[in-house]
Amino acid sequence: MAVESVESDADIRSILEYETIAVVGCSSTPGKAAHDIPAYLDERGYEVIPVNPFADEILGRPTRDSLAEVEAEIDVVCVFRPSEEVGGIVDAALERDDVKAVWTQRGIQDDEAAERALEAGRQVVQDRCMMVEHRRLVA
Incomplete structure (x- = not known):
């Protein structure tokens, strides 16, 4: 069965x-997509929550080691981790009642995890750049 991820512009x-985006795999290294895209989103007024167990602070914000450690409400989980890690990230997102959408960046896809998220009533975007889509549809 094909996964019915979000495709329409609307x-x-x-x-x-x-408003609130938890970025799993957020990087502290400028020049990396996992740093520059969250920085772009931050500059446009999104509340960006970096999730990275190997950094203390990214974009001037304290990082969290996992989604479970994020105390704020999360609207979107944006994933910058390899496709084989998406399943565990989606499972962690589904343990929270607040996550409305899971978004995997370009080149990142896990149809089984996406199906679980969809069945749980969450929106899913796979293999798309959040910055590119923001520039195209919002900016």
């Missing part, structure tokens, strides 16, 4: 209207 735009 649906993507609706996800981009959410």
Whole structure:
């Protein structure tokens, strides 16, 4: 069965209207997509929560080791980790009642995890760049 991830511009735009984005795999290294894309989102007013167990602070914000450690409400979980790690990240997102959408960046996809998220009533975007979509649809 094909996974019915979010594809329409209207649906993507609706996800981009959410305010709080937990970035799993957020990087402290400028020049890396996992740093520059969250920085772009931060500069546009999103509440970016870096999730990275190997850094103390990214973008001037304290990092969290995992989604479970994020105390704030999360609207979107944005994933910058290899596809084989997506399943565990989605499971952690589904343990929270607040996550409305899971977004995997370009080149990152796990259809089984996406299906679990969809069955749990969450929106899913796979293999798309959040910055590119924001520039195209919102900026």
